[in-house]
Amino acid sequence: MADQFAASMASVEPGSVPSLRWEERPEGPVLVLLDQRRLPAEEVELVCTDVPALVDAIRSLAVRGAPLLGIAGAYGVALAAVRGFDVAEAAELLAHARPTAVNLAYGMQRARAAYEKALNDRLGREQAAAVTLAEARALHREDAEASARMAEHGLTLLEELVPGGGFRVLTHCNTGALVSGGEGTAFAVAGAAHRAGQLRRLWVDETRPLLQGARLTAYEAARAGMAYTLLTDNAAGSLFASGEVDAVLIGADRIAADGSVANKVGSYPLAVLARYHHVPFVVVAPVSTVDLATPAGSAIEVEQRAGHEVTEFTVVPPGAGAEPGTGVPVAPLGTTAYNPAFDVTPPELVTAIVTEHGVVSPVTRAGLAELCAGPQQGSGSEPG
Numbered sequence: 001m002a003d004q005f006a007a008s009m010a011s012v013e014p015g016s017v018p019s020l021r022w023e024e025r026p027e028g029p030v031l032v033l034l035d036q037r038r039l040p041a042e043e044v045e046l047v048c049t050d051v052p053a054l055v056d057a058i059r060s061l062a063v064r065g066a067p068l069l070g071i072a073g074a075y076g077v078a079l080a081a082v083r084g085f086d087v088a089e090a091a092e093l094l095a096h097a098r099p100t101a102v103n104l105a106y107g108m109q110r111a112r113a114a115y116e117k118a119l120n121d122r123l124g125r126e127q128a129a130a131v132t133l134a135e136a137r138a139l140h141r142e143d144a145e146a147s148a149r150m151a152e153h154g155l156t157l158l159e160e161l162v163p164g165g166g167f168r169v170l171t172h173c174n175t176g177a178l179v180s181g182g183e184g185t186a187f188a189v190a191g192a193a194h195r196a197g198q199l200r201r202l203w204v205d206e207t208r209p210l211l212q213g214a215r216l217t218a219y220e221a222a223r224a225g226m227a228y229t230l231l232t233d234n235a236a237g238s239l240f241a242s243g244e245v246d247a248v249l250i251g252a253d254r255i256a257a258d259g260s261v262a263n264k265v266g267s268y269p270l271a272v273l274a275r276y277h278h279v280p281f282v283v284v285a286p287v288s289t290v291d292l293a294t295p296a297g298s299a300i301e302v303e304q305r306a307g308h309e310v311t312e313f314t315v316v317p318p319g320a321g322a323e324p325g326t327g328v329p330v331a332p333l334g335t336t337a338y339n340p341a342f343d344v345t346p347p348e349l350v351t352a353i354v355t356e357h358g359v360v361s362p363v364t365r366a367g368l369a370e371l372c373a374g375p376q377q378g379s380g381s382e383p384g
């Protein structure tokens, strides 16, 4: 299996990895995921033949990251439709798999709407399923295109915010090709800077407790040939204090209408540090991550995860820790843990939000709504 992935990896752009694909097999279509729980030790495929298996993969973070959750949600509905399962039931399961990343609901709803419209248009179930799959594929392609646009806009913005170039960028969690149909969000901007010879260093937060930074971003940075250094999350403060960070680039799981940003836990403390040290704090996300129906950050549901992810090292050795008691204990038996998967950064701490439509800076409710309505005309960014 690892060989199959190595072969398919040889055909992709350097630095990018195929995180998810639809495959027609003699026994029926399947969704093939790169199992992110096993990285970087092993490149192992996870094959989903039905939506409950996909929901398990989403909950256990085999497939993760906001844009990819959207793509997975759409393909999940298509899988149910093509295999003749109950589409409404599948959509409900997907909608409740994880609560914070709005892209999951967005992708799922888009595919479901395509299916229902096709049935209303009196297409048969088989044709409706084909339409649903086409919608999932379109969303997958659009995400790749959005990623390329975000990289362009983000690099232009970095050049404006950090005169002189040679950027030292700090990032948190994982926002690269592993979470996208393209090169990702924040990581795509770092990638563009790297190709332009402008990325002096990528500082990679390890991202406790599940180490998306250490396991996944370092893996992607190494593949891309970037100069990168891994740090523990709580080493960021001294790094800022010694003037080693020019900008913070992060992704987002949901952006409320007021510009509040929910992202991997640890993002908010970085925003506070960045403000104190006068360093730009830039959020890179597709417009599908902006949820205008959520009025403010306080209304965002933050996923709370199991305590054993904190009380046990769950990713050493690779693949261990899916269940309580199977990881390496690092706290006395019976210790309780506070384990929110995300935190919310208020808009006043965000220097700019970069989307495929352009840049909003300063971050205002009106500016964000305008950006969501369509691409900016002209150069777009006006860093505040």
Ligand SMILES: CSC[C@@H](O)[C@@H](O)C(=O)COP(=O)(O)O
Pocket (backbone or CB within 6 Å): 061, 064, 065, 066, 067, 101, 172, 173, 174, 175, 176, 179, 184, 185, 186, 212, 250, 251, 252, 253, 263, 264, 265, 341
């Ligand atoms: C482009 S990905 C942006 C976010 O989805 C990412 O930073 C993040 O927080 C992912 O969290 P995860 O819990 O690993 O799914």
